[in-house]
Amino acid sequence: MVKAILWDIDDTLFDYAQADTDAATRHLAAEGLPHDTAALTHWRTLTHTHYTRFTNGELTFTEQRRERVRAYLGPTTPDAQADAWFDRYLTHFEQAWTAFPDADPTLTLLTHPLRHAILSNSTTPLQERKLTTIGLRHHFEFLACSHEIGHAKPAPEAFHHACATLDLPPHDVAYIGDLLHTDAHAAHNAGLHAIWIDRTPTPPPPLPPHIHRITTLTALPTLLPTLHA
Incomplete structure (x- = not known):
């Protein structure tokens, strides 16, 4: 047995789903970005797309986070700026765990x-x-x-x-x-x-x-x- x-x-x-929804809503609003249903759907799609690339070995764990951020800030966003943006999301995320x-x-x-x-x-x-x-x-x-x-x-x-x-x-x-x-x-x-x-x-x-x-x-x-x- x-x-x-x-x-x-x-x-x-x-x-995870509820914590991510709550965190993304607060984070996108704080960043002055749209945070309606369409925006949250876009965030979830980006998460799925780039996390799948991570699990497939195409990106590192940190790189998949940066790619999600660059969809909002632009493809040439420096690593440090992307990391800081994602860290601000994580603050909201951890509060919702x-x-x-x-x-x-x-x-x-x-x-x-x-x-x-x-x-x-x-x-x-x-x-x-x-x-x-x-x-x-x-x-x-x-x-x-x-x-x-x-x-x-x-x-x-x-x-x-x-x-x-x-x-x-x-x-x-x-x-x-x-x-x-x-x-x-x-x-x-x-x-x-x-x-x-x-x-x-x-x-x-x-x-x-x-x-x-x-x-x-x-x-x-x-x-x-x-x-x-």
Whole structure:
């Protein structure tokens, strides 16, 4: 049976979407830029586009931030100016950090005998600070983040690195994340049990039997005993 769970953070444990919306609204307004629905949609599109370039290895973590800024300030914006602009956004972002209400109770319930760790497409310092701020860091043995390990989801090497750190074979580990392709399908392809946390109100697409969909983390204690190697 499953002996450990690897967790995604953003939009799985941490309400990234709401924090980003609140922060972008305040930041764009403070910078004297449009901050209506269209502007927020543009911000989210830029984030997805350039973060995907980061996970594909085309940009570093810092470069993807700068590219998002240059869409607003111009393509020749110096690095220092772009970094300062993004740092001002981060100030608003960190003020909006919060965990989903089902995160801590579920982790507390599953503490024994299961082990818990993080696999995230981000940087370790950022995710360490985030988990500490939202009160969840103590639940996890370690954080494996793509910037430091050199592999990003959906690459199987990212999942295998985390499993090796746990000293467990992939079939003894479950992975839970909010993205169907990058998290769920990728975890299955790497040999882990794949759990998709789908908090969206839209009906899901048809799913293969190896993708286990839940809509709240409180469903995990019931689901986990049904997963077998």
